[in-house]
Amino acid sequence: MVADRWFRLQNIEDGISLITEIHVARWLRCNIWHIRGRNHDLLIDSGMGLGSLKQEIVQLAERPVKCISTHCHFDHMGGAHEFECRLGHRLERSVYTEPTRYNTSMESFVRAETFEALPYAGFRHEEYVVRPAPLTGYLDEGDVVDLGDRVFQVLHLPGHSPGSIALWENRSGILFSGDAIYDGDLYDSAYHSDTGDYRDSLSRLRELPVKRIHAGHYESFDFARMTEIIDQYLAGGDSIGDVDGWIRSHLD
Ligand SMILES: [Zn+2]
Numbered sequence: 001m002v003a004d005r006w007f008r009l010q011n012i013e014d015g016i017s018l019i020t021e022i023h024v025a026r027w028l029r030c031n032i033w034h035i036r037g038r039n040h041d042l043l044i045d046s047g048m049g050l051g052s053l054k055q056e057i058v059q060l061a062e063r064p065v066k067c068i069s070t071h072c073h074f075d076h077m078g079g080a081h082e083f084e085c086r087l088g089h090r091l092e093r094s095v096y097t098e099p100t101r102y103n104t105s106m107e108s109f110v111r112a113e114t115f116e117a118l119p120y121a122g123f124r125h126e127e128y129v130v131r132p133a134p135l136t137g138y139l140d141e142g143d144v145v146d147l148g149d150r151v152f153q154v155l156h157l158p159g160h161s162p163g164s165i166a167l168w169e170n171r172s173g174i175l176f177s178g179d180a181i182y183d184g185d186l187y188d189s190a191y192h193s194d195t196g197d198y199r200d201s202l203s204r205l206r207e208l209p210v211k212r213i214h215a216g217h218y219e220s221f222d223f224a225r226m227t228e229i230i231d232q233y234l235a236g237g238d239s240i241g242d243v244d245g246w247i248r249s250h251l252d
Contacts, residue, residue, distance in 0.1 A: 003117035007020065018033060018034075019031075026250075049130050065083055069086070071164040077099075089140060089164070140154060157180035162197075164201070181202060187239065189240060211223060
């Protein structure tokens with residue numbers, strides 16, 4: 001079955017919208033965040049690149065968009081090629097330039113069960129790769145992304161991947177965390193993951209006066225839930241080690 005619509009748009013709060021790829025299985029589906037600004041808008045992550053995100057977000061605003069990828073995994077940067085301004089961390093630049101199934105960490109995540117409907121006729125998951133989207137600028141710790149009326153600071157939070165970044169709005173206490181933290185089993189076993197770095201990044205987040213986290217996957221959460229997730233991980237709780245086994249446990 002081919003999907004009628006590939007994306008769903010939801011207004012979340014104060015200029016922030018969530019875009020999701022509704023026919024991608026819940027255990028993989030990335031949260032794509034759109035933030036309206038006075039001078040331009042931000043897109044934080046861009047999903048798998050299987051439908052036109054650019055056409056979809058025209059209905060949200062018509063200002064120029066900065067497309068920030070929190071990291072170089074296929075489910076977060078697949079749509080980046082559609083945008084002129086593509087920002088991410090320098091350490092992952094070669095992946096954006098020459099993405100492969102391996103270096104974008106597809107592993108076993110892309111399989112028949114990943115799709116509840118097909119993005120277009122003739123789509124074959126075995127042949128899916130993301131399109132190259134070379135970064136047009138780099139973001140690193142301490143950098144500031146200024147939308148005119150909202151300001152975000154870049155945090156470099158390696159572990160899930162070496163160039164994982166998050167965006168922190170001090171005024172509102174909102175953090176867009178990518179996969180540095182989300183309310184689910186953390187994935188610390190990709191080819192370029194580093195569990196020591198992951199622990200350090202999470203310990204650092206624990207000190208941040210966060211009110212609300214809009215993450216790369218699953219539901220948004222507050223400071224109390226953030227500390228629970230961090231403490232569970234630091235105490236050796238669940239993470240995604242064996243991808244196949246983990247996916248099997250999520251299939252109905
Ligand atoms: Zn990831």
